[in-house]
Amino acid sequence: MAPFQACVRTPFGTVGISATDTHVTGIRYLSPDVPALAPKRGTVAFLACVQLQSYLDNPGFVFDLPMKLTGTRHQLSVWEAMCAIPAGETRTYGELAKSIGSSARAVGGACGANPLPIVVPCHRVVGANGSLGGFMGARQEGFELSIKRWLLAHEGARGS
Numbered sequence: 001m002a003p004f005q006a007c008v009r010t011p012f013g014t015v016g017i018s019a020t021d022t023h024v025t026g027i028r029y030l031s032p033d034v035p036a037l038a039p040k041r042g043t044v045a046f047l048a049c050v051q052l053q054s055y056l057d058n059p060g061f062v063f064d065l066p067m068k069l070t071g072t073r074h075q076l077s078v079w080e081a082m083c084a085i086p087a088g089e090t091r092t093y094g095e096l097a098k099s100i101g102s103s104a105r106a107v108g109g110a111c112g113a114n115p116l117p118i119v120v121p122c123h124r125v126v127g128a129n130g131s132l133g134g135f136m137g138a139r140q141e142g143f144e145l146s147i148k149r150w151l152l153a154h155e156g157a158r159g160s
Helices: 044-057 073-083 093-100 104-112 143-155
Strands: 006-010 013-019 024-030
Touching: 006 044, 013 044, 024 044, 073 093, 073 104, 093 104
Parallel strands: none
Antiparallel strands: 006 013, 013 024
């Protein structure tokens, strides 16, 4: 099976979408030079592309995709808490950790393991004192943090 059932060009790069017949299983940020790949009509990957475009058109769009999230109990609780952060708002790693009885470092680890970024909005989790924190394992300016900065600015979040 191909690694992606769809690749969508976005203002910040290409987004690869992996899906089964019934669930979205993965989303990855790819280099802008990765070409688009249209999904087959009527598939879950097609639905994911439609909803991704809706989000790009309207940052307040709320995803409603069938997702298959596989992780530890802790990761699942972090991902659920991230989904509760509204567009245009952020939480620090520490705030999110406190809300679920965890540590900021453990929340950061779960953010880094998030298999469905954008849909499970790990970009809305930021560092203390207004820093962006990390993103996709990167803590220094570059491709990865430019995506986080774009997503936060798109949603109108403070400090983006």
